[in-house]
Amino acid sequence: MKKFITLMIACLFINTIIFGELLEKQIEEKNQEEMLTFMQLTAKYRFGNDLKVGDKVTYKKLGVEGQHCSLEVIENNNQKLLIKEYFDNITYYILWDSKTKEICDFYGYDEEKKLHKPELLNEEKLADNLNEYRTHGFLDMLPKIIKSESITTFQTREKSIPCSKYELELSDDFKQEKSKEKIDQFLEKNSFYFSSEIPKMIPFTFVTLSFVNSLDLLTTDEGFVKNRSLELADYSK
Numbered sequence: 517m518k519k520f521i522t523l524m525i526a527c528l529f530i531n532t533i534i535f536g537e538l539l540e541k542q543i544e545e546k547n548q549e550e551m552l553t554f555m556q557l558t559a560k561y562r563f564g565n566d567l568k569v570g571d572k573v574t575y576k577k578l579g580v581e582g583q584h585c586s587l588e589v590i591e592n593n594n595q596k597l598l599i600k601e602y603f604d605n606i607t608y609y610i611l612w613d614s615k616t617k618e619i620c621d622f623y624g625y626d627e628e629k630k631l632h633k634p635e636l637l638n639e640e641k642l643a644d645n646l647n648e649y650r651t652h653g654f655l656d657m658l659p660k661i662i663k664s665e666s667i668t669t670f671q672t673r674e675k676s677i678p679c680s681k682y683e684l685e686l687s688d689d690f691k692q693e694k695s696k697e698k699i700d701q702f703l704e705k706n707s708f709y710f711s712s713e714i715p716k717m718i719p720f721t722f723v724t725l726s727f728v729n730s731l732d733l734l735t736t737d738e739g740f741v742k743n744r745s746l747e748l749a750d751y752s753k
Contacts (some may be wrong), residue, residue: 552622552637553645558619558724559610561734567597567614571753573716573739575746585746588716595709596620603721608632657710660685660729670709670748671742677713679741682733705744714739715753722746 572588584606591598599610608624623633637645649655666683683703691699708723716737718724722745729735741748 519713532610543665548634549637551632553642553649554725554728555610555622555720556599556619556637556642557646558720558728559612560730561681561727561731562720562724563597563612563614564615564737565614566737567715567717568592568753571717573715573717573748574750576749577674577720578747584749585719587719589715589717595616598664599717601717601720603719605692614617617639628677658728658732659726659734661727663733664707669707670711672748673750677711677741678737679709679711682708684709708743709741710736711741712736712738714741714748714751716740719746728745 524743534602540550545569557739567589569592572586574584574586577583577585585603587599587601589597590600595614597614599612600610605627606624608617608622611621612618613620616621622636623631625631628630660696662685664683666681666708668679668681670679684706686699692703708726716739718734718740723740724734726743739751740746
């Protein structure tokens, strides 16, 4: 009897481990699907019409010493651009069709240099996922952004470049609760800056996702310059 109980406990322990691994795998697959959904849906807004091999943007991560993000066009095969994106020790590659403005292929390497090549989602699956996010109110949690009338500048290593400014759209309740000074400080801290001087390769993390509810603002050929998380460090075009 004692041996039987010991065996049952061992089986329960093994099953718990297996279930945990399966659950972790399901969560990982779900997160990957969500990332692919937004990456594919926003692809036509992230990259400029005049990109060429050698174009590159590098951003420093504000508040974190030594960390950066970069995007670079490394190949052009019949107007299909291979774009290398690096962020948080993860490197991935996007094959982007500049005619259709769609992602043709996507793969990357994690911190352990392990290759990941998820299967892209078809149009039906993308539409289903988007409807699901709307139904569950996920998109309502993301900010809405408006273009500011003010024009500002950003100092690069070589020159000062003009920038368009984009701000969060504030609710009436927020405006009534805060003083003008507090509102101005909040908007300034959470603004986004873009410039036509910069190659348009907008980082996915920290930038593109913020514009999910305002993607029409990204239809220009302005490249990203700065927000509260990332700031342009260097570029070439």
